[in-house]
Amino acid sequence: MRTLRFTLAYDGTNYSGWQRQANALTVQELVENALTKLCKETIKVVGSGRTDAGVHAHGQVVSFRTSCAIPAARLAAALNSLLPEDIVAREGQEVPAEFHARYSAQKKLYCYKIYRHPLASPFWRLYAWHVPGELDVAAMRQAAEYFTGTHDFSAFCAAGGTKVNPIRDIYLSVWRQSGDVLEYHVEGTGFLYHMVRNMVGTMVDIGKGKHPPHVIAAILASKQRSLAGVTAPAQGLYLDRVTY
Amino acid sequence: MRTLRFTLAYDGTNYSGWQRQANALTVQELVENALTKLCKETIKVVGSGRTDAGVHAHGQVVSFRTSCAIPAARLAAALNSLLPEDIVAREGQEVPAEFHARYSAQKKLYCYKIYRHPLASPFWRLYAWHVPGELDVAAMRQAAEYFTGTHDFSAFCAAGGTKVNPIRDIYLSVWRQSGDVLEYHVEGTGFLYHMVRNMVGTMVDIGKGKHPPHVIAAILASKQRSLAGVTAPAQGLYLDRVTY
Numbered sequence: 001m002r003t004l005r006f007t008l009a010y011d012g013t014n015y016s017g018w019q020r021q022a023n024a025l026t027v028q029e030l031v032e033n034a035l036t037k038l039c040k041e042t043i044k045v046v047g048s049g050r051t052d053a054g055v056h057a058h059g060q061v062v063s064f065r066t067s068c069a070i071p072a073a074r075l076a077a078a079l080n081s082l083l084p085e086d087i088v089a090r091e092g093q094e095v096p097a098e099f100h101a102r103y104s105a106q107k108k109l110y111c112y113k114i115y116r117h118p119l120a121s122p123f124w125r126l127y128a129w130h131v132p133g134e135l136d137v138a139a140m141r142q143a144a145e146y147f148t149g150t151h152d153f154s155a156f157c158a159a160g161g162t163k164v165n166p167i168r169d170i171y172l173s174v175w176r177q178s179g180d181v182l183e184y185h186v187e188g189t190g191f192l193y194h195m196v197r198n199m200v201g202t203m204v205d206i207g208k209g210k211h212p213p214h215v216i217a218a219i220l221a222s223k224q225r226s227l228a229g230v231t232a233p234a235q236g237l238y239l240d241r242v243t244y
Numbered sequence: 245m246r247t248l249r250f251t252l253a254y255d256g257t258n259y260s261g262w263q264r265q266a267n268a269l270t271v272q273e274l275v276e277n278a279l280t281k282l283c284k285e286t287i288k289v290v291g292s293g294r295t296d297a298g299v300h301a302h303g304q305v306v307s308f309r310t311s312c313a314i315p316a317a318r319l320a321a322a323l324n325s326l327l328p329e330d331i332v333a334r335e336g337q338e339v340p341a342e343f344h345a346r347y348s349a350q351k352k353l354y355c356y357k358i359y360r361h362p363l364a365s366p367f368w369r370l371y372a373w374h375v376p377g378e379l380d381v382a383a384m385r386q387a388a389e390y391f392t393g394t395h396d397f398s399a400f401c402a403a404g405g406t407k408v409n410p411i412r413d414i415y416l417s418v419w420r421q422s423g424d425v426l427e428y429h430v431e432g433t434g435f436l437y438h439m440v441r442n443m444v445g446t447m448v449d450i451g452k453g454k455h456p457p458h459v460i461a462a463i464l465a466s467k468q469r470s471l472a473g474v475t476a477p478a479q480g481l482y483l484d485r486v487t488y
Contacts, residue, residue, distance in 0.1 A: 011366040056367070086366045122255040122330045123300070123371070 001065045005095050006076055008060040011086040013126045013235070018051045018060065027051075027087060031062060034082035039068035046101045048242040049108065049190075054234035056127070059109075059241040063101035099244075107171065109187040109241040112200045112232065117180045128181060129200075129236040135207035137182065140175050143206045144184065146216035147173040147199060154223035156199050157192035158231070166192060166223075175203075185240075194231050202229035245309045249339050250320055252304040255330040257370045257479070262295045262304065271295075271331060275306060278326035283312035290345045292486040293352065293434075298478035300371070303353075303485040307345035343488075351415060353431040353485040356444045356476060361424045372425060373444075373480035379451035381426065384419050387450045388428065390460035391417040391443060398467035400443050401436035402475070410436060410467075419447075429484075438475050446473035 008031070016024035020032070028047060035043035048061040070078065075092025083089065098104075113128035115121055120130045147170045154166040172187040184200055206213055219227045252275070260268035264276070272291060279287035292305040314322065319336030327333065342348075357372035359365055364374045391414045398410040416431040428444055450457055463471045 009366050011369075080364070085364065085369045088364055088366050090363055119334055120324075120329065120332055122253050122332050125255075125329045127367070 001067055001097070003063060003065050003095050003097050003099050004072055004075060004092060005061060005063040005099060005101060006079070006089050006092040008062055009058050009088045009090070010056065010060065011126075012051060012054050012056045014086060015053065017053045017055065018047050018049075018057075027060075030083060030087060031079075031089075034079055035064060035066075037082060038070060038078050039066045041066065041068060048101045048105050049239065051237075051239055052194075052234050054126075055237045055239070056235075057239040058111075060239050061101045061105070061242045061244075063095065063099055065097075101242075104244050105190070105242050107187055107189055107243045108191065108239065109172070109185065109243075110191065110196045111238040111240045112184040112186075112196060113236045113238070114182040114184075114200075114204070115180060116182055121180075124181075126235050129204075129233050131204060131207075133208060135182070135204070136209060137175060137177060137207065139209075139213050140182075140203045140207040142213035143203045143216050144173040144175055144186075146213065146220070147186070151220045152223055153192055153195055153220070155219045155225055155228050156195045156202070157225065158194035158198070164192065168192070168195075187241075197232040197234070197237060198225075198228050198230075200232035200236070204232065205229040245311055245341070247307060247309050247339050247341050247343050248316055248319060248336060249305060249307040249343060249345060250323070250333050250336040252306055253302050253332045253334070254300065254304065255370075256295060256298050256300045258330060259297065261297045261299065262291050262293075262301075271304075274327060274331060275323075275333075278323055279308060279310075281326060282314060282322050283310045285310065285312060292345045292349050293483065295481075295483055296438075296478050298370075299481045299483070300479075301483040302355075304483050305345045305349070305486045305488075307339065307343055309341075345486075348488050349434070349486050351431055351433055351487045352435065352483065353416070353429065353487075354435065354440045355482040355484045356428040356430075356440060357480045357482070358426040358428075358444075358448070359424060360426055365424075368425075370479050373448075373477050375448060375451075377452060379426070379448070380453060381419060381421060381451065383453075383457050384426075384447045384451040386457035387447045387460050388417040388419055388430075390457065390464070391430070395464050396467055397436055397439055397464070399463045399469055399472050400439045400446070401469065402438035402442070408436065412436070412439075431485075441476040441478070441481060442469075442472050442474075444476040444480070448476065449473040 020028040045064040072092045072094040076089040079089040115124040115128040115130045170188040176183045264272045289308040316336045316338040320333040323333040359368040359372040359374045414432040420427045
């Protein structure tokens, strides 16, 4: 058996997220169907992490085991001939048997996009959160700094999430402005369910002046989901890069 | 009767173009339906120009006549409450009775986007033409210059187009590079059917080295559609601005 990995970019608009489900179309299902056809054997894949319905990816990493002989260098092109245009594979490579797209991940980088123009844009509606009012970006930048380091992120984990270790290390947490689009870049060891979207929702409240930036420290310490802000909508979130 | 105008941005992906058709969903139909509901009388609108299926707009201009009393300043917001999210109105204003979105237009600015990365992008597939190979942008820029001025554009008009005056003035014809996206900006008194897409298809052939830039002069002089290049796909084209 060989172990192969590749990277996927996808527009999440038309999918019920990454993870295979019984009655909904997911990216994992289409990728497994394509690989099963390509390898002429049933293929199960592992993704670096789940993405929710409507969430996008520039750099989802996928691994799988196969006994087929397809050259790693040809894998991405062969896959792209079978996948729809909103899912694109690249960088196929053979990896050691112990490689696992999820368990071997060292850190993940996400991006969240906010479209700030007073009017909604037909071109951003599926690719950013439209926040039309004034935002104090300096306050949001200060708030973002409170997330860096090692924290218990229970307050930013969706209620009803499974019991996982809520301690996470955040290496990068910054807002960058590019024209009408404000981007939040966050990199860490891993993220709890809805964690990035809850962090963004809370920082947008701070940008609107509802709380001062240092409230982040208090919310983290409280471990209470009810103290954090709304969950920012899915379509602004992008899984950008996974590092192994 | 009052005459009103407003500006529309739309993502053309889900529509069979601007102009109302019997058995296909068009932007004009949705706008007329929304205005008819708003004004409580049957409204017929005039657009500055037709856009084909899949073509986008940042600044389509629309005019209509009505006896209803809706304040011009409230028109766009009221329309947006009735339109789908991929069509957005702005800048409603009352204009003199002689204003006509099509006949009063002095010039139109179009943009055509090419995505140049070797791999297709799921995020550009509906918003640009994917041209993965090498392109000699300097040659394309030289070619673009040949279009400026007053010319007979018969060679760049789709075969079977109606008999209209093929003479057009082009004020601006430039390529601008922004990362992986190459944009063609062209402004003129008006454009024949498929004219911008045929100009772009021909310039891409020049960028690929199939012809030297000065071939544009010969193609214009020939008035033969068969000498020009392919029609670039619809999804890269944007109606950006109409000037009155």
